[in-house]
Amino acid sequence: MRTNKVATSKGDRVYYTICYVVTIILLVTVLYPLIFIVSSSFSSASAVSTGKVILFPVEFSTLSYRTVFKYKDIYTGYMNSLFYTVVGTLINVVVTLCCAYPLSRKDFQGRKVLTKMFTFCMIFSGGMIPSYLNMSNLHLLNTRWALLLPGAMSVYNMIVTRTFIQNSIPPELLEASQIDGCSDAKYFFKVVLPLSMPVISVISLYYAVGHWNSYFHAFLYLQDKALYPLQLFLREVLVQSNFDASMMYADGSEVIEQRQGLQELIKYSTIVVSTVPLLILYPFVSKFFAKGVMIGSVKG
């Protein structure tokens, strides 16, 4: 911050105005669709299907949410996604740390070969078909493991973690603890783990968002609807407009036109319901995320 300000010239004022205007236009572009979705989800079916919603809810109604909460698929998907996110992230973090810690130790014998072995997977992979056949040979298709085991560790996140450990924990600590007779494992639990909490929180968040948002593995490996994560049900509802009518119209009284209105309506509330957990979390963790980008950009 400069304290002694020079009086702003006319040219600068024009420049600042342009900056503010363009920034605000960008902000509106980002925010408007989100506001539109939320407003629509709180409007009535007829207001939505006749396009009356522009900015604020029209004919305020919570019908959309009442229907969504009755929609059993969404509930199943929600619970499954919660499971995959929590268990998957736990596995991710454990495997990542187990890999990052030895590779961060410059005195570790196998360091170079193993690092190469892992980074190679970052730039080359077997691809869709061999992975699919592999999962099939391992009898993991159509099981919950199919969403937990492949991708149990992202090499990129592992390198971020390794770099963090290397850069933020002074090597003198290792020497001192080795002189005191501390074993490699003990050093990990007593020194590395407590000091790595910032990077652990960053990668956990990366992993968790990834689990919550991805649909590709589930789409490829799962057939049983009971195992579907939320994103697959969302794909059915939002993209394919594929509804299970029996779940929406328990009373069976609606006429076709109302059904169509309700289908449009329910799309908005599913978007909100599925995205809200992340967006609520977001303001609290945005600092960590931005930090993660920076940790990742420093090469070890």
Place this chain on the structure above:
Amino acid sequence: MKQTSRKGTFWQRFWKDRQLYLFMLVPVIYIVVFEYVPIAGLSLAFKHYMPAKGIVDSPWVGFANFTKFFKSYQFGRVVPNTLILSLYSIVASFPVPIIFALMLNSLDRPGFKKVSANIVNMPHFISVVVVVGILMQMLNPRTGLYGTIMMKLTGSYPSDPFRDASLFRHLYVWSGVWQGFGWSSIIYTAALSNVSPELHDAAQIDGASRFQRVIHVDFPYLLPTIIIMLILKCGHVMSIGFEKVFLMQNTLNLSVSQVISTYVYKIGIAGDGAASDISYATAIGFFNSLINLILIVAVNKISSKVSETSLW
């Protein structure tokens, strides 16, 4: 560099590091089973896959699967589609975060800057299914905003933009810009926060306007980061992700939306399951991975020459 542990035989050193190796056990098993076994499975690309015999015992066919792909009319379709889509993505999505970061950085209200940065980052956390869903809702020709506006302006409902092949690329790319520009700007904003204030002060004393300072102080400072990011992006030019393209694909836009990854899926997994197609799909995937590998290695070489920054 000389290491303190460089004494003793291989096994003595191995024994000394036994606990570290124990840590590595799970990650190594993981990487072998879920990464290297599929890489070995790429041998399928040179075989005629017979499910009854398995991958190992299926007969070799040499490069037959590759030549089949190069000769097929799909080759002239999916490869250009992939390239055009990702080049368009790079061209459209690359400048926006830079301009945004430069503008935001030159503003003098910390509160406004912080709130703006938080808002534009938000879409990054929305899943691709939801982004496509939002796009479809907004652009719905009857119930969406697009339909409503066109109805008011022209008096009739427009046609569905998602069914118009000529619009597929624009929709794909610009929704990507919407989702990603805020997040991509973080790295530039962070770099800009390191510009020393003395440079600005000196320029200001010399009578430089704020805009001139952006061009002559901020931008040059950002240039190395810009070059690295651009090079890295070019390394991924053949690796268009499956997820979003597949969601936006329909029978009417296949001529532009069929990219390599979705085509591999179509013949290898979604197809009627003719076994020969599996090795054919593997070959196409292999071809794609190989190009990616070459591009990334080449780009990394350039990057380390230009900026002394490399991936490894």
